Amino acid sequence: MSLYLAITCIATSQAAKLDRSPEALEKGATIYHRACIFCHGIAGKGDGPAAFFASSYSAPRPKDFTRKDYKFRSTISGELPTDQDLFRTITNGIPGYMPPFEGLTETERWNVIAYIKTFSPAFQTEHVNTLITLEMPPRPATSDSIARGRMMYLELECHVCHGLDATGHGPVHTQGDLKDNTGLPIQPTNLTNLPSFKNGASPQDIARTILTGLDGAPMPSYASAFSSPDTSIWHMVNYVLSLSTATQP
């Protein structure tokens, strides 16, 4: 029997693909200066010229690579992202905030990953990643599954931030209490607008968001609310997915 939701400990063999030779880092730096610096800044602090004009008063600002907390991970809250996580983010981009970089070759993307990792010493000192992996495929989105997902949405109190109608206007947000780690106000995602999801919109992506949380933002990890083996995460996911289909005519 395979576990539905498995939390696995791995030593970092994940970096096998990553070439950290001086030549690779130099290539990575060149790509960084060409494609990323405008937003993320010369020293990786997230303070490039574009960042100065865009979103000075509300989050998110471009990622400060000297900080080790990343939003889009497959690891438990508080841990670094894997190289594959960074690869996915750079390849797909972040809707509304960062373009996809499929235009770069795979090698170029790995090179720039090697380079941005040099901004935080944590990538040298913290080596173990505890991965959250989903080993079973999603469940069909039956009306029963969606109804159960709605009940979980209320029981797990997603609505305090995302609102009863899931458009992002829950009481914690409307009272102005939600700030990201830079102290700037942040809006809970409008869950009825699937294309705006930053961490991906597939069932697996949404499950990952809920289980890992988005470190640096108030969106918490719900890993402890789903026991393994447990199929209920897909009810939650089916409900979230249903919110967007419902808004489309």
Added chain:
Amino acid sequence: MPDSTMRITVDIQLAILALVIVLTGYDVSAQSIGAPITGRVIFQGPIPPPNELKVNIDQGFCGTTITHQPLQTQQGSVRDAVVSIEGLTAEVTTDTTSQAVHILTNRQCVFRSRIGIAQVGDQIEIRNDDPLMHNTHIRLGETTMVNVVIVKNGRPIRKTIQTPGMLEVKCDKHKFMQGYVLAFAHPYVSVTDTTGHFEISHVPAGLHTLRVWHETLGVLETDIEVPTTGDVTIDIKYPHSSTSQ
């Protein structure tokens, strides 16, 4: 108390040490064990009124206000002050079997304990005793160390402390909830009990800096000479003006 587990571990270690001494007849010099430093943290100035924290969510359970006095004293001795020796380092073990576990419980919409101490390598176990969702968000500076939800009857979560520093504990859902865990790279640290007393064991001989941290009184430092034999007792006094900013 978050350090009770650690105390127990230390006690067990002492018991083993005593056993070793009995069995081998080995004369352990004070130099190798180090001296205990005991004392009180004192403040006799004016105590500001408690904070009345407005509750804006879950009022049915948490109440409409939470009254919180961060400066609690008993006959002038201050509770929840963290006393540490600065500049000393000791082998910090990464062996998981000897990891101390500090319990941080969400109870009645307050973190218990609010003020804790820990050593790098120790674990924090986050629990929720309340019949509602709490999200415990621990940060070191601007960086998230962990941000997890524990729902009603939810499983506790453990997290290992990797870096020394002042960990700030918050709940994004309940803005009025706040606590601290001060994490150190050495074991020479203690938090004052309800009577304002502290005790730091096994401090190596020499001239050291003793630092006191309190949530509202701030930080005090003083030099302390630890002899090769005998105990050290010291009372550390915050000036009256510490509450008048």
